[in-house]
Structure formats: structure tokens, C-alpha cells
Amino acid sequence: MSNRLDQQRKGSFITVEGTEGVGKTTNIAWIRQCLNTYGIEPLMSREPGGTNLAEEIRVLLLEPREEPMAELTELLLIFAARAQHLARKIVPALNAGQWVLCDRFTDATYAYQGGGRLLDKTTINNLENLVQADLRPDLVLILDIEPELGLQRARQRGEPDRFEQETLEFFRRVRAAYQERASQDPTRYLVIDAGQSLDQVQRQIQSGIEAFMSRRLAV
Amino acid sequence: MSNRLDQQRKGSFITVEGTEGVGKTTNIAWIRQCLNTYGIEPLMSREPGGTNLAEEIRVLLLEPREEPMAELTELLLIFAARAQHLARKIVPALNAGQWVLCDRFTDATYAYQGGGRLLDKTTINNLENLVQADLRPDLVLILDIEPELGLQRARQRGEPDRFEQETLEFFRRVRAAYQERASQDPTRYLVIDAGQSLDQVQRQIQSGIEAFMSRRLAV
Numbered sequence: 001m002s003n004r005l006d007q008q009r010k011g012s013f014i015t016v017e018g019t020e021g022v023g024k025t026t027n028i029a030w031i032r033q034c035l036n037t038y039g040i041e042p043l044m045s046r047e048p049g050g051t052n053l054a055e056e057i058r059v060l061l062l063e064p065r066e067e068p069m070a071e072l073t074e075l076l077l078i079f080a081a082r083a084q085h086l087a088r089k090i091v092p093a094l095n096a097g098q099w100v101l102c103d104r105f106t107d108a109t110y111a112y113q114g115g116g117r118l119l120d121k122t123t124i125n126n127l128e129n130l131v132q133a134d135l136r137p138d139l140v141l142i143l144d145i146e147p148e149l150g151l152q153r154a155r156q157r158g159e160p161d162r163f164e165q166e167t168l169e170f171f172r173r174v175r176a177a178y179q180e181r182a183s184q185d186p187t188r189y190l191v192i193d194a195g196q197s198l199d200q201v202q203r204q205i206q207s208g209i210e211a212f213m214s215r216r217l218a219v
Numbered sequence: 220m221s222n223r224l225d226q227q228r229k230g231s232f233i234t235v236e237g238t239e240g241v242g243k244t245t246n247i248a249w250i251r252q253c254l255n256t257y258g259i260e261p262l263m264s265r266e267p268g269g270t271n272l273a274e275e276i277r278v279l280l281l282e283p284r285e286e287p288m289a290e291l292t293e294l295l296l297i298f299a300a301r302a303q304h305l306a307r308k309i310v311p312a313l314n315a316g317q318w319v320l321c322d323r324f325t326d327a328t329y330a331y332q333g334g335g336r337l338l339d340k341t342t343i344n345n346l347e348n349l350v351q352a353d354l355r356p357d358l359v360l361i362l363d364i365e366p367e368l369g370l371q372r373a374r375q376r377g378e379p380d381r382f383e384q385e386t387l388e389f390f391r392r393v394r395a396a397y398q399e400r401a402s403q404d405p406t407r408y409l410v411i412d413a414g415q416s417l418d419q420v421q422r423q424i425q426s427g428i429e430a431f432m433s434r435r436l437a438v
Contacts, residue, residue: 052284053279057279060276067303073272073299076346077299080291081292083291083292086289087289088289
């Protein structure tokens with residue numbers, strides 16, 4: 001179970017990020033449709049999770065509980081789930097030439113644990129290198145929204161999980177961390193204004209995918 | 220929830236290590252009795268585990284499962300549980316002046332994941348520093364036995380867990396890693412020949428504790 005990527009791999013790895021209530025589910029379905037028009041049927045996955053064991057770790061991470069979870073415990077559980085997801089699902093798929101479309105990945109760790117919890121970025125980067133070696137998403141779509149608006153939407157969905165219970169200030173830091181990540185690599189990151197109408201959001205996503213496909217074909 | 224140790228701490232941190240079937244339960248009870256004769260009632264704990272959440276992580280680690288667990292997943296789950304155990308139980312106890320007597324700790328990670336699984340020691344050391352800062356056990360008792368004999372004993376106890384299902388070769392590497400750790404710091408480590416009679420084992424443990432107490436009083 002090596003996480004090493006085959007240099008000959010053909011599949012691309014696309015991740016979708018964003019804070020609560022940003023419309024990820026709807027927009028991921030749309031991204032998939034956009035890829036379908038190119039004859040690509042991506043393997044769909046999500047983090048934390050993606051395999052049975054990683055989904056069990058997800059439950060530990062999201063369930064509200066009486067015992068406060070230490071910040072390092074949270075961070076290490078996330079990377080434990082990610083190591084499993086990579087070894088058992090993502091890397092084999094990419095190596096087999098499949099595309100992978102994943103709801104959240106390591107940018108979420110920089111945003112939530114780095115930005116939100118204020119954990120040291122170098123620590124996150126060390127774990128990223130340990131678990132992923134040189135694997136990074138080829139394209140990251142960040143659905144961006146005012147945290148006030150996103151939380152309003154998210155809280156209509158029922159019982160909040162351990163993260164959704166966080167403060168507005170926490171989500172402002174998460175959002176800022178996402179934006180900072182995106183600004184450092186504008187080619188690989190695409191920030192979508194998710195406060196627009198669904199139609200506008202979808203058009204922006206579509207042209208982002210089109211641009212990515214052109215770059216990809218040009219290589 | 221800082222893992223920083225109070226410099227004024229009075230409690231000592233004693234851990235007990237060893238491969239399967241080495242008689243840890245019986246001997247830990249005996250170590251506790253030895254400490255009791257000095258008026259010390261240690262906080263008893265174990266790894267992986269020690270808090271509700273860490274015990275849930277323990278279940279993930281030990282349960283045999285169909286989905287093979289990636290080695291890095293195992294390593295990160297162990298340190299996730301440890302971070303929780305330290306933050307919620309061990310560090311607060313030591314800082315309050317309590318003694319802690321723990322069934323397995325990070326030496327087990329060097330032995331099982333380093334020796335057994337052949338994971339890189341530098342990786343383990345980096346995670347140890349991340350999660351423990353400068354906290355190390357004050358005394359480590361290693362119960363040492365021929366793996367053949369230990370496994371024979373352990374397998375009489377019912378269904379083997381995910382580790383007990385490992386090969387003899389695996390446990391030989393685990394044992395060798397424990398011995399190597401001990402040889403590098405003979406003051407802090409005490410290797411007990413657990414193949415002796417219970418009476419002999421207990422006398423060796425007792426004089427080890429006595430020597431530790433004398434050193435401690437001499438500081």
C-alpha cells in the first residue's frame with residue numbers, strides 16, 4: 001500500500017472546498033456533470049472519510065461529545081483518515097487513470113485546523129508531506145461565502161456537528177485561510193463567489209472547468 | 220489544554236511495556252503494590268486508550284477488520300489517542316503531583332510500528348516531539364520474553380486482536396526494538412526477564428522500583 005503516484009498517471013484530482021452552507025453538494029454534482037461532458041466519470045469521494053475505516057474516523061471527528069477533543073488529536077485523526085483514504089482509494093484510482101472528485105481535502109485542514117484552530121502551519125505541512133508525499137490536487141475549487149450567510153443556511157439542516165457549533169469568528173478565520181491559500185497559487189485554485197445566484201455560480205464553475213481542461217490538453 | 224509540564228511537578232510517570240503474553244496485568248498490579256509501600260497511589264492507565272475518546276480510537280486500532288489498515292493510518296491513530304490521553308489525563312495528573320502508572324506508551328510505538336511494521340524511526344520521533352514536547356516516562360519497565368512462549372500464553376485468552384494475529388517474525392522484531400531502546404538508556408529502562416517464575420519476576424521488579432525510589436530521593 002504505497003502512496004507513491006505512478007508517474008504515468010492520467011487521472012486528475014479535483015477537490016472542492018468551502019465553509020458550512022456554501023452549497024457544496026449541489027455544486028459538486030454540477031462539477032461532475034461538467035466533467036461528464038468531456039466523457040469523464042470521476043470517482044466521487046469525501047473527507048474526512050472515503051473508506052469504511054476513514055468514515056468511522058469521521059464519526060469520531062464530527063460527533064459532538066462531552067470530552068473536549070484536544071486540537072492535536074483532531075489534527076492527527078484527520079491525517080489518519082486521509083492516509084487511509086489515499087492508500088485505499090485515491091492513489092489506486094489515480095494510478096489506474098481515473099479522475100477523482102473529492103468533497104474537501106488538505107486545504108480544509110489548513111483552513112479549519114490552521115485558520116480556525118490556529119494550529120501551526122508548519123505542523124500541518126509536515127503531516128501533509130508525511131501522508132501525501134508529493135500528491136496535491138490538480139485543481140481546487142473554493143466555494144466562498146460570507147460566513148454569516150453560510151451558517152444561516154447550514155443551521156437549517158438540523159443538529160449541528162462539532163464544527164458547525166463553532167463561532168462566527170472561527171469561520172471568518174477559516175474563510176480567510178482558504179482565501180490566503182488560493183491567492184498563493186491562482187492557477188491551481190479557483191475561488192467561486194457562492195453568494196451569487198445558482199445559475200451564476202454554475203456558469204463560473206463551468207468556465208473554470210473549461211479553462212482547466214484547456215490547460216490540461218495543452219500540456 | 221496544554222501538554223506542557225509544570226516544572227514544579229512532583230509525580231513520576233512509570234510505563235510498563237512488553238509483547239503479548241508477558242504477564243503485564245499481573246505485574247502492573249504488583250508494581251502498584253510496590254509503590255503503595257511508599258505511600259504512593261498511582262493513577263492507573265493504558266494505551267492506546269485512557270480516556271473515552273482514546274478508548275474509541277483503541278477499538279479502531281485493535282479490531283480485526285476486512286479493510287487493511289494503512290501503516291501510516293495506524294501510526295497516526297496511535298498518536299491521536301496519545302495526544303488525547305496526555306491532554307485530558309496524564310499531564311493534568313502529573314501537574315497535580317500524582318504518579319501515573321501506564322500499561323504501554325510511546326516505547327510500544329517504537330517497538331510495534333518501528334520494529335514490527337518497519338516504519339521510519341525519525342517519523343515516530345517527530346510525532347513523539349509534536350505530541351509530547353519534552354515529556355518522557357521517568358521509568359520504563361520492559362517485560363521481556365521469548366515471543367514463542369508469549370504468543371502461546373496470549374493465544375489461550377480467546378480471539379486474537381489485530382496485533383496478536385501478527386507473525387512470530389513480527390514479534391521478534393518488536394522484542395528486538397524494545398531491547399534496543401533499553402540498551403540506549405539503562406538507567407531509565409529496566410528489562411525484566413518475564414520467563415522466570417512469578418516470584419523471581421516480582422523480586423526483580425521490586426528491586427527495580429527500590430532503586431528508582433532511591434535515585435529519586437537522591438535528586
